[in-house]
Amino acid sequence: MAGIGVKLKSIYDKNTLTTNILGMGYSTVITIAPMVLVIAAIMAMQIVLQISRCGYSERELFACTVLYIFIFALLTASPFNSVLSRYMSDVIYEERYQDILPCFYTGMIMNVVFSSLFGIPFCVREYLVSDVSFVYVFAGYCGYIALVLVFYQMLYLSICKDYKKISFFFLVGMLFTLLVSLLLVYVFQIERTFSMLVALDFGFLLIAALEIAVIRSYFHENSGEYKRVLHYFKLYWKLVATNFLYTLGLYIHNFVFWTTDLRMVVANTFVSVTSYDLATCLAMFTNISSSVIFISRVEMYFHERYKAYSEAVIGGRDMDIELTKNRMFRQLAEELMNLVRIQFIVSVILFFVCIILLPQFGFGGMVMKIYPCLAAGYFILFVMYAAIIFLYYFNDLSGALATAIVFCSCTMLGSIVATHFSEIWYGIGVFAGSFLGFCVAYFRLKWLEGHLDEHIFCRGTILQAGHGKRPASKVFDRYAK
Numbered sequence: 001m002a003g004i005g006v007k008l009k010s011i012y013d014k015n016t017l018t019t020n021i022l023g024m025g026y027s028t029v030i031t032i033a034p035m036v037l038v039i040a041a042i043m044a045m046q047i048v049l050q051i052s053r054c055g056y057s058e059r060e061l062f063a064c065t066v067l068y069i070f071i072f073a074l075l076t077a078s079p080f081n082s083v084l085s086r087y088m089s090d091v092i093y094e095e096r097y098q099d100i101l102p103c104f105y106t107g108m109i110m111n112v113v114f115s116s117l118f119g120i121p122f123c124v125r126e127y128l129v130s131d132v133s134f135v136y137v138f139a140g141y142c143g144y145i146a147l148v149l150v151f152y153q154m155l156y157l158s159i160c161k162d163y164k165k166i167s168f169f170f171l172v173g174m175l176f177t178l179l180v181s182l183l184l185v186y187v188f189q190i191e192r193t194f195s196m197l198v199a200l201d202f203g204f205l206l207i208a209a210l211e212i213a214v215i216r217s218y219f220h221e222n223s224g225e226y227k228r229v230l231h232y233f234k235l236y237w238k239l240v241a242t243n244f245l246y247t248l249g250l251y252i253h254n255f256v257f258w259t260t261d262l263r264m265v266v267a268n269t270f271v272s273v274t275s276y277d278l279a280t281c282l283a284m285f286t287n288i289s290s291s292v293i294f295i296s297r298v299e300m301y302f303h304e305r306y307k308a309y310s311e312a313v314i315g316g317r318d319m320d321i322e323l324t325k326n327r328m329f330r331q332l333a334e335e336l337m338n339l340v341r342i343q344f345i346v347s348v349i350l351f352f353v354c355i356i357l358l359p360q361f362g363f364g365g366m367v368m369k370i371y372p373c374l375a376a377g378y379f380i381l382f383v384m385y386a387a388i389i390f391l392y393y394f395n396d397l398s399g400a401l402a403t404a405i406v407f408c409s410c411t412m413l414g415s416i417v418a419t420h421f422s423e424i425w426y427g428i429g430v431f432a433g434s435f436l437g438f439c440v441a442y443f444r445l446k447w448l449e450g451h452l453d454e455h456i457f458c459r460g461t462i463l464q465a466g467h468g469k470r471p472a473s474k475v476f477d478r479y480a481k
Contacts, residue, residue: 032288033166033167033170033171034154034166034167034170037167037170037171037174038170038174040174041174041175041177041178041200041203042066042196042200044178045177045178045181045196045199046196048178048181048182049181049182049185049192049195049196050192051192051193051196053192054191054192054193057266057267058191058192058193059193060264060266061132061136061193061266061267061270062193062196062197064266064267064270064272065140065143065197065270066143066197066200067270067272067277068122068140068144068270069140069143069144069147070147071251072115072118072119072144073115073144073147073148073151074151074247075244075247075248075251076111076114076115076118076148077111077115077148077151077152078243078244078246078247078248079114079240079243079244080107080110080111080114080152080240081151081152081155081243082236082239082240082242082243083232083233083236083239083240084103084107084155084229084232085155085159086232086236086239087103087229087232088100088103088155088156088159089159091103092159096223097219097221098221098222098223099223099225099228100156100219101219101221101222101223102222102223102224102225102226102228102229103229104156104215104219105226106226106229106230107152107229108149108152111148111152112145112148112149115144115145115148116145119141119144119145120141122269123137123138123140123141125269126140126267126269126270129268129269130267130268130269131267132267132269135194136194136197139194139197139198139201140197142201142205143197143200143201143204146201146204146205146208147204149204149208149211149212150204150207150208150211153208153211153212153215154166154211156211156215157211157214157215160215160218162214165214166211169207169210169211170207172206172207172210173203173204173206173207173210174203176202176203176206177199177200177202177203178199180195180198180199180202180203181195181196181198181199184198184199236397238397238398238400238401239397239400241401241404241405242388242397242400242401242403242404243404245401245404245405245407245408246385246388246404246407246408248408249404249407249408249411249412249433249437250381252408252411252412252415253280253411253412253414253415253427253429253430253433254273254276254277254280256412256415256416256419256429257273257276257415257419257426258271258272258273260273260419262275262276275365275366275367275370276370276426278367279366279367279368279370279371279374279426279427280374282354282358282367282371282374282375283371283374283375283377283378283427284378285350286347286350286351286354286375286378286379287343287347287375287378287379287381287382288382294335294339294382294386294389298335298386298389301331301334301335302328302331302332302335302390305324305327305328305331305332306328306393308324308327308328309321309324309325309327309328311324312324312325313456321453325452329449332390332445335386336383336386336387336390339383339386340383343379343382343383344379347375347379351372351375354368354371355368366423369423369424369426370423370424370426370427371427372424372427373424373425373426373427373428373430373431374426374427374430375427376427376431377427377428377429377430377431377432377433377434378430378434380431380434380435380438381407381430381434381437383438384403384407384434384437384438384441387403387438387441387442387445388400388403388404388441390441390445391403391441391444391445391448394448394452394455396444396448396455399440399441399444399445399447399448400441402440402444403437403438403440403441403444404437406433406436406437406440407433407434407436407437407440408433409433410429410432410433410436410437411429411430411432411433411434412429412433413429414428414429414430414431414432414433415429415430416429417429
């Protein structure tokens with residue numbers, strides 16, 4: 001995350017209303033712009049292509065296909081991103097740039113193969129049990145794999161600090177998507193929903209191609225050290241589990257409600273609960289600004305305190321280590337409290353805006369009954385994720401994994417219980433899981449504050465580890481003849 005700290009600090013240091021707005025806008029662009037651009041492109045295609053003229057079943061098939069593409073592309077990419085990010089950070093720190101391409105290719109192959117293990121059987125079943133054509137099914141699968149590549153390569157551009165290029169590539173890709181959809185419908189007279197799906201495929205492929213071109217322009221040498229990358233998955237398996245469980249926890253409550261009587265089945269394959277899924281989307285957007293706030297403040301303030309402590313550990317006095325440690329944890333507590341305060345104000349404002357305005361645009365009934373509890377749950381969820389990031393700072397993988405396990409399991413169990421309640425309590429599973437997960441992360445951070453010296457200084461080894469027969473424990477015989 002240190003890549004944008006200098007830029008944000010230079011903006012906010014001027015301390016004017018204009019620069020504050022500019023800083024918030026810059027943070028927003030580098031965090032949520034890709035998601036907003038994709039949503040904007042889909043909405044633009046629906047308006048320009050007059051998607052309302054299509055049948056209800058066709059529109060629902062397209063909506064479910066896109067929904068599944070995004071959810072499962074994120075899920076299948078999550079086990080790899082955190083470990084590869086750690087490997088890349090270590091390689092860059094050690095200036096072994098020739099090891100980056102082996103990491104890139106190994107991770108790409110693993111990600112695509114893992115994603116295909118889920119995507120191919122699903123698409124085969126969709127084709128066999130439904131009336132959906134093979135071409136439509138194949139287009140959906142291509143979009144899924146293309147988005148997997150996009151998400152995977154975004155990791156490398158993020159580490160290279162090319163946040164603005166990521167947003168620019170999404171802008172180019174979504175504009176290309178809109179143009180392709182117009183061409184397919186009005187020139188080649190192809191069915192509207194199929195044209196939109198194919199256009200998204202081309203857009204994602206263009207983004208992936210632009211990303212890989214930039215990555216290849218940065219790194220030219222290839223050391224061929226592929227086994228070293230695989231070793232990191234064994235060494236940091238807790239990172240794999242943590243990131244996967246956190247991502248799964250974001251959607252597992254949806255999966256639970258997809259098994260209830262509320263579910264809608266499209267083409268005998270896709271399952272969804274429109275009202276609950278839409279309420280989830282609204283709740284996420286209500287609290288998404290927390291990521292902007294977190295990046296802005298952590299980059300400007302906490303990272304400097306963390307860097308000062310690290311420098312003191314390397315070559316400072318005991319007094320310097322204690323002083324910088326206390327300052328770092330005071331800053332950590334302050335950032336968490338500021339995140340809660342600011343996000344609470346933003347969420348309350350957006351909540352009332354949604355409650356008042358959305359019913360006038362047709363978003364009412366069950367959606368607005370489910371929305372409040374989910375909004376409260378996502379408020380705590382994003383604060384919990386900020387605590388997980390702080391645990392990553394201290395290399396406390398066990399604490400992060402415990403947080404993810406509690407969050408995911410409690411969200412699932414709470415959602416199962418919530419299915420027996422009235423609509424207003426449907427989101428209580430997310431609320432309970434996020435709250436319990438945050439409690440685990442918070443108390444783990446408190447434990448680290450009291451045991452940080454042990455955590456930092458007692459993790460290494462004096463002798464280099466090796467493989468072979470263990471030597472005898474007896475090293476000296478006092479009475480040897």
